[in-house]
Amino acid sequence: MARPTSPVLSVEKIARAALALVDRTGELVVGRLARDLGVSASSLYHHLPSKAAIVEAVRAEVFRAMPRPPEGVLDGTADRAEGEAALRALLRAYRDCFAAHPRVIGLLTSHTVSAPEVLAVYDDLTATLLAAGVRESRLLDVVTVLDSFVIGSALDLAAPEEVWDAERAGHPALAAALRAAPRGRQRADLAFDAGVDLLVGGLVRG
Amino acid sequence: MARPTSPVLSVEKIARAALALVDRTGELVVGRLARDLGVSASSLYHHLPSKAAIVEAVRAEVFRAMPRPPEGVLDGTADRAEGEAALRALLRAYRDCFAAHPRVIGLLTSHTVSAPEVLAVYDDLTATLLAAGVRESRLLDVVTVLDSFVIGSALDLAAPEEVWDAERAGHPALAAALRAAPRGRQRADLAFDAGVDLLVGGLVRG
Structure with a gap:
């Protein structure tokens, strides 16, 4: 039986791809992000409902490594x-x-x-x-x-x-x-x- | 007699168009800049020989309004x-x-x-x-x-x-x-x- 070829999406996966896209191009173009992930824009928006939500997922990804104070x-x-x-x-x-x-x-x-x-x-x-x-x-x-x-x-x-x-x-x-x-x-x-x-x-x- | 339709280029004109392009898109893509100006990339490079030179012309344009100290x-x-x-x-x-x-x-x-x-x-x-x-x-x-x-x-x-x-x-x-x-x-x-x-x-x- 053939396995599905479309990747399983998650907020984290989208955030990482969006961060990589902006690192590379300086811009967050949603259609390009969907292409990078090999999915449609609408399946992206199923996980993160707006461009602002994608930006916030990128922000969380950038600060994932922040330590807590003592x-x-x-x-x-x-x-x-x-x-x-x-x-x-x-x-x-x-x-x-x-x-x-x-x-x-x-x-x-x-x-x-x-x-x-x-x-x-x-x-x-x-x-x-x-x-x-x-x-x-x-x-x-x-x-x-x-x-x-x-x-x-x-x-x-x-x-x-x-x-x-x-x-x-x-x-x-x-x-x-x-x-x-x-x-x-x-x-x-x-x-x-x-x-x-x-x-x-x-x-x-x- | 028909007037020439291609605009007369100058460093200042290129700098202003490049600044407007980056203001609009966040990126400086030379091909796009040439298109914005209605000229070929090679005629652009006749005035500013490299992308770095275009960046410096943009920098000068941004700081054109800086006052001198007394x-x-x-x-x-x-x-x-x-x-x-x-x-x-x-x-x-x-x-x-x-x-x-x-x-x-x-x-x-x-x-x-x-x-x-x-x-x-x-x-x-x-x-x-x-x-x-x-x-x-x-x-x-x-x-x-x-x-x-x-x-x-x-x-x-x-x-x-x-x-x-x-x-x-x-x-x-x-x-x-x-x-x-x-x-x-x-x-x-x-x-x-x-x-x-x-x-x-x-x-x-x-």
Whole structure:
């Protein structure tokens, strides 16, 4: 008896294929996704009823690897130093999730976050900010500032080894600054740590 | 006598069409750009010899509206307060240039900056940082931190009115934070100003 040749669909399978498609092309075109999966668009929509739902499945897939903060942060028994350490770890992991899929960033930031798994990540972040000493009235400001910095840093981490071709156009100040600094991953990591230090220090004390 | 129907090409005309194409589709496909302009790819390449050259023309187009810092900042006679004020103005203008073209951001961050007009913007930024009191040995770190924050803030400014659908999944801490905060442009602007305050304050004194 012949086995069915059409693949068995699942939300996870669609999310992975959609992520791979955006990684490859920078766009999420539903007809192309259906073709990649060897199915019809209507069988896709049986699992994820709209393009927005597919975007949210991609978002959940990108953040699948996010760690949880330590138990003490979540139950409110951690001290501020533990809260700050947990915050730094969370921000780095968040950057690395985005940096692994730079072409997906624009798609994700142009859609409202509604994936429950990703809202849970933001809830963990909020709990960690409280543990680190951020005042409740500033929480959303702080989440937005950190979000913006992390997203920009993820794009920076995914940038070419040489970000500025400063020798070319003869800009002496920029060229000297570039010669004095490390390059590639090390440049990106040093800047990320410097930014996190400033933001976390200022936000916790502010 | 019939007038020629093929448009007269120029670098600026190609840059504008390429920017419009990426704004519309999120991608820079050279064949599609040539079609948009009603010309052949080879006549395109007569003006801009590679895809990288087209990307740089797009970059210059995005930043065409960037203001110059005041004369005193450029000639080194400004005091620190003037330097800081010029830095804030530059960062906001830089964010607004990116935010007007959110789908272009990923294309620009994945290519080395070599457009002379844009390297000149970074040179102005470097001069302004020196005027604001940043030490020379930290310049590139500082440029990278600010760049990352500004790029993330531009994506945030272009985000939907509702960034998080927090009511939906029942995350009490995040939902309370969202209810307490402004939305849309006001949310984005407040967070941008808060981040600039922290970063500029810390970087200038650090």
